[in-house]
Amino acid sequence: MPLRQRFKISPTSRGAIFKLKRWFYLNFFSKASAEVREQNRQAWLELSRKLIDELNKRGASDKPARITLEYEKGINNEFIPVSATIELMEIKPLEVITVELRKVGGVKT
Numbered sequence: 001m002p003l004r005q006r007f008k009i010s011p012t013s014r015g016a017i018f019k020l021k022r023w024f025y026l027n028f029f030s031k032a033s034a035e036v037r038e039q040n041r042q043a044w045l046e047l048s049r050k051l052i053d054e055l056n057k058r059g060a061s062d063k064p065a066r067i068t069l070e071y072e073k074g075i076n077n078e079f080i081p082v083s084a085t086i087e088l089m090e091i092k093p094l095e096v097i098t099v100e101l102r103k104v105g106g107v108k109t
Contacts, residue, residue, distance in 0.1 A: 002070040002082045009089060013055050013065035016086070017048060020067050028079040040079040047081045055086065064089035 005023065010016035021044075028040045055061050066087045072080040 002072055004068060004070050006068040007066055009064055009066045011064055012062050013086065013088065014061050016065040016067045017051055017055075020051075020069065020084075021048065024079065028077060032077050036074075036076050036078055040077075043079050043081060047084065051084060051086065058088075060088050064091055 007016060007019050007023070010019060024040075024044050028044075029037055032040055051067075055065075066089070068085040068087070070082040070084070072082060074080060
């Protein structure tokens, strides 16, 4: 059964991939043996390449995004990505609130 890792929303999709990269290197690279480390690195490179290609097709590298990764973990800490979901967001104001601290003319309220 695949495991799932959902990341916080990032201001850009490039930032979301960077969060995913840091998570990957912490969990599957630094703690692995040399043989497994290279195998995991190749799996990461393939995953990141596909994510970047997909985002570039849509021109979405500067849009806010959140990534959810489904993966499997092998017996020797192998990283086996199953799927990645990228949620592209839009930042827009819901409501504008103005709080006045002084009246025009310098008289405090």
